[in-house]
Amino acid sequence: MILDGKLSARVAEIERLSPTLKRFRFVPEKGGAFPTSPPGAHVLVTLRGPDRVWQNAYSLVTPPDQRDHYAIVVRRVPDSRGGSHFLHDRLEIGDAVELSAPASLFPIASLARKHILIAGGIGLTPFLSYRPVLASRGAAYELHQFCAPDEVETFRGLLGSDAAGIHVHGVGRGERPDLAALLADQPLGTHVYTCGPQGLMDAVEETARGLGWTPHAIHRESFGGDKGGEPFTVTLARSGRSIAVGASQTLLEALEGEGIEAPCLCRGGACGVCLLPLVEGIPDHRDHVLSDAEKAEGRLIATCVSRARSETLVLDF
Structure with missing residues (x-):
């Protein structure tokens, strides 16, 4: 219903x-x-x-x-x-x-000749719904799951990793995956998708770009997870209400905690649905939606992940 x-x-x-x-x-x-x-x-x-x-x-x-x-x-x-x-x-x-209702901001590129899926830990989850679709299309793909050594068998159980192209890598603390080895010498038209810890996703993107991959062939999914920061106060210009945002709380969570229905969809700074106009204050942008120029203008803020560099923000909301 x-x-x-x-x-x-x-x-x-x-x-x-x-x-x-x-x-x-x-x-x-x-x-x-x-x-x-x-x-x-x-x-x-x-x-x-x-x-x-x-x-x-x-x-x-x-x-x-x-x-x-x-x-x-x-x-x-x-x-x-x-x-x-x-x-x-x-x-x-x-x-x-x-x-x-289900929504996807992380679709499969329909024209890709090959797909490389790189996940870290629980970042595997979106790829579990990719696999039956890629298999039904007869698509060429590889899936590389990186996890702690003591979770290798758990993720193998989720993946059925005997299947061709499925690789579960146990990575100890301080170790770094050899991403260049995975991404080099791939056929033209290959796309890479990554989901997991911020450091892994950044490394995948940086490695791919360094190897000459075009931006449209690099895809990432994020559900937030950014660390908090200094507490600040947000004022809603239309009502005059002032709300405290705690050190480990997102701006969106603070609004929702006061019973305010603010727009949202991904809660990871990837979709832009939560963007609200900023009237005053210095934002700490942490989203993946606004361009560098838009961030420099400081007229919008993604409430689900971004915070304040100033003690207060004023929103046109």
């Missing part, structure tokens, strides 16, 4: 994959089917705790044509803002949840 743009669902299954990873399966609350999801799609999951509400974006790991249920895989992280802890520690089978 779809109400106010939300999908009403309930938790049908919770599976522990490792000490820190769980797979959650959701089914429609009133039966029937969910909308078809594009490959690489994510949903916003609304989590209602006793003291606050979270809206977190998670990649669907189910195939795009899987409509009787959706599934996500979530890591419980020590420095979570609360969403992963709520999912791991509080959510139970039978609980009701609200999901957004």
